[in-house]
Amino acid sequence: MYRVIAHLDMDAFFASIEQRDDPALRGKPVIVGAPPTQRGVVCAASYEARKFGVRSAMPSATAGRLCPKGVFVRPRMDRYKEESGFILKIMADTGAVIEPMSIDEAYLDLSARCHGEDADASLLSCVPIARQLKERIRSERGLTATVGIASNKLLAKIASDFEKPDGLTVVSERDKVQFLRPLPARVLYGVGRVTEQVLLRVGIRTVGDLQDYSGDLRALVGSFGPKLKQFAVGEDDRPLELGDEVKSISGEETFLQDTEDRGVLRACLREQAAEIAAKLKRRRLAAHTIQVKVRYGDFTTLTRQLTVEEPVSEPKDIYRLACFLLGRQRLVSRPLRLLGLSASNLREPTAQQLTFW
């Protein structure tokens, strides 16, 4: 039996749900998030709005400047989660083993359903399953998804980023090395902005440059070197992760003296955001959800969180979302005993995001 992995990614998930539910929004640049006149951030943007450079985690005011005709709508997270459940049920009907990655994407292991003489015939034998899956999502949920099919997670994910929206891309075993060659090195799992810079310094820009590199990658990227070399030729043996272990990264600080000094609180959040970003980077992850936690002198504890469609991993983005939560929710109405920050709903950053960064 050959291995067949599909990666399904819903197209502009939050904004598409809004456009489906309100026909007046169709074809318009929809920006899900706080209005530009308020201190707030963008949670998601429709393709029409993305053309203007609007991206999630951007301040709403910036989005309003970039896209003056943008239609701002409030996020309805419960609705998106509910929809995510419907999509998951449709995916489960394929009989695949599923690893949900986030609210709008998942890996499907279709190996048990494939047939064929060799690896590539097996991949192609799963194309009708993917077509049917996309068609059911369209007809039953009124939404589109992009699917990538390949022999492993690395390639399936790159394939699903390749032709959005409403795409279906198969990366065959025979063509995978050629397919990867022209793509920027950052499409590879684990190559973030820092690694990208390190590679650029020795002239490695594309995956092809990586394939051709004759030096020791360990000298550049440490223990990630051998894996990176394998990824560059489209090899990846990571299994689907089926456990639902708690995945979050957090930090908190108890103050020596209760404080409501904005400067102190901001410095504290900035430091926590930097630590969380560093941990995310080490695990090569990004977070969809940022939560702040405050505790007052009387030990009353409150948490507030925000979820964005394109996950964040940069310290400045995490910090901005945290400041926004703290400000909007008026959590600092009296001195704080403790301030905490956490990132959850973790997943790999998308190549698109890396481009944006």
Ligand SMILES: [Mg+2]
């Ligand atoms: Mg998506």
